[in-house]
Amino acid sequence: MNIKLTNVIAPSFYEVHHAIRNKQYGHYWLKGGRGSTKSSFVSVEIIMGMMSDPDANAVILRKVKETLRESVYEQMLWAIDKLNVSHLWHASLNPLSITYKPTGQKIIFKGADKPKKVKSSKFRRGYAKFIWYEEVDEFHNMQEIRTINQSLVRGGPDIQVFYTYNPPQSQNNWVNTEVEQQKFRQDTLVHSSDYRSVPKEWLGEQFINDAEHLKKSNPKKYEHEYLGIVTGTGAEVFTNITQRRITDDEIARFDKIRRGLDFGFAADPLHYTENYYDKARGRLFIFVEIHQAGLKNKEAVDKIKMFNPMNDWITGDSAEPRTIAEFNDLGLRIRGAKKGPGSVEHGIKWLQDLNEIIIDPERCPNTAREFTQYEIERDINGNLKGTYPDKDNHSIDATRYSLEDEMRGKAKIKTFKGSL
Known part of the structure; x- marks a missing residue:
């Protein structure tokens, strides 16, 4: 040759x-x-x-x-x-x-x-x-x-x-x-x-x-x-995602960890998240997830406590008051998110306005998948619909709940009057 x-x-x-x-x-x-x-x-x-x-x-x-x-x-x-x-x-x-x-x-x-x-x-x-x-x-x-x-x-x-x-x-x-x-x-x-x-x-x-x-x-x-550049379709909800390793040294410097929980059903996964919001720079770091379907309440609580040994407060989906009560009975400190009209749209818009959402794809593969693949749906004519799809968004919901205090603080200036 x-x-x-x-x-x-x-x-x-x-x-x-x-x-x-x-x-x-x-x-x-x-x-x-x-x-x-x-x-x-x-x-x-x-x-x-x-x-x-x-x-x-x-x-x-x-x-x-x-x-x-x-x-x-x-x-x-x-x-x-x-x-x-x-x-x-x-x-x-x-x-x-x-x-x-x-x-x-x-x-x-x-x-x-x-x-x-x-x-x-x-x-x-x-x-x-x-x-x-x-x-x-x-x-x-x-x-x-x-x-x-x-x-x-x-x-x-x-x-x-x-x-x-x-x-x-x-x-x-x-x-x-x-x-x-x-x-x-x-x-x-x-x-x-x-x-x-x-x-x-x-x-x-x-x-x-x-x-x-x-x-x-x-x-x-x-x-x-x-x-060969990924230019986007125009339907992506989040265009501010960065996927990279978040180091242990970075996590050690995070001074206020926020925790959110979206409850699962038989086929739907429970999703627990931990993140850090760098308000000065407009950056959100997501570095912990539990994403699993079919978890019994006791199993879910035990898994969460492994990441949250000090039992710090978690904000969960308020549509599930009975589950919140059961989790509290099992020793987890959890409160319901303060929802209201337009809360989903406002929460997503708040996340979109961040300078950067940094997701560790090794620690949080399902979070990375849901955030990057979340798109506005199109009608039969190919036009974008005016609503956000309510599917494959468990990590997004959990993240919204975890940051409701920040979102509500910003919203008071406008029209949401303290609602998430």
């Missing part, structure tokens, strides 16, 4: 290439806009990786089986040609696979229309060292990916899983939310790329002209399609 890698790998991927060669990570989330060459990069890496390890095989997946042949199958054949090793590989259409002739190693292609039916593949030699999810945003959620990985990621060392995608427009899309959490895993690399680092001769003059035209005519669409 006498080929200069700089002729097939764009400069933005050089560091990723070295990380793969040095086995630094097990998971690579590669996001980018049109022409970023992320798929070309992965295909080259898989071919080179298999040819250098006689036990390495590859499984390449897309959500819909019918899309495999015209996309990833052709992409792998492109990589083989670019590396000048076509004489060493045999391509088959039935079944869809590519075989490395010297050893019998295989690249197999799978549709994941039914993730639970994607089974581990048996290879004549070795194991599935390389797994590639192309257009991972086509999958419905991360649970589908986990289900498949549990079947495929087994049987050998240094398994490397690639996830390639163009970021969906909405920050609330599951893959955009998931990647924010993946950044905190030590075994994971999240990488962004776009066409601007790719040699122009690879893309062609027409591609560059189209990109530049869109940049001038519709800058926001250009940012999303060509730069």
Whole structure:
């Protein structure tokens, strides 16, 4: 294989290439806009990786089986040609696979229309060292990916899983939310790329002209399609969210912890939150959650006391006076939130007006999910409705309750007259 890698790998991927060669990570989330060459990069890496390890095989997946042949199958054949090793590989259409002739190693292609039916593949030699999810945003959620990985990621060392995608427009899309959490895993690399680092001769003059035209005519669409930037749909309720690790040292300096509780039902989760409001800077730090359905009252109280050993006051949903009484009887100091007309809208608006809502996605994954995915619904004509949806908002409600004193203090200046 006498080929200069700089002729097939764009400069933005050089560091990723070295990380793969040095086995630094097990998971690579590669996001980018049109022409970023992320798929070309992965295909080259898989071919080179298999040819250098006689036990390495590859499984390449897309959500819909019918899309495999015209996309990833052709992409792998492109990589083989670019590396000048076509004489060493045999391509088959039935079944869809590519075989490395010297050893019998295989690249197999799978549709994941039914993730639970994607089974581990048996290879004549070795194991599935390389797994590639192309257009991972086509999958419905991360649970589908986990289900498949549990079947495929087994049987050998240094398994490397690639996830390639163009970021969906909405920050609330599951893959955009998931990647924010993946950044905190030590075994994971999240990488962004776009066409601007790719040699122009690879893309062609027409591609560059189209990109530049869109940049001038519709800058926001250009940012999303060509730069891979999450520009939003306009339906997001909270645009002031920051997901990052909140350190123990930071928490130790928080001088007034606020606590809120949204009660759950049989299918609905109970949600308990602890947060700190930095009034001077307009910042809210959320760093504790209990989010669980089916908890009995005694179990819930015991869990809450683990985070609140001094039994400081908690503000809960006043629509549940009997549950509040039972929690008090079990030794928890809890009072009902002072609700009133317009309290939900006012509370959400108050949270929207904060300079920043900082959520620790490791400590509070459900809080991060609900806040980032909370969107105003649309009617049948695609127009935004004028109300906030009352679903998947347990952490938001609990947060509103915990901060009612601050919200009511601000509201007295206006029209809410002490109501939350």
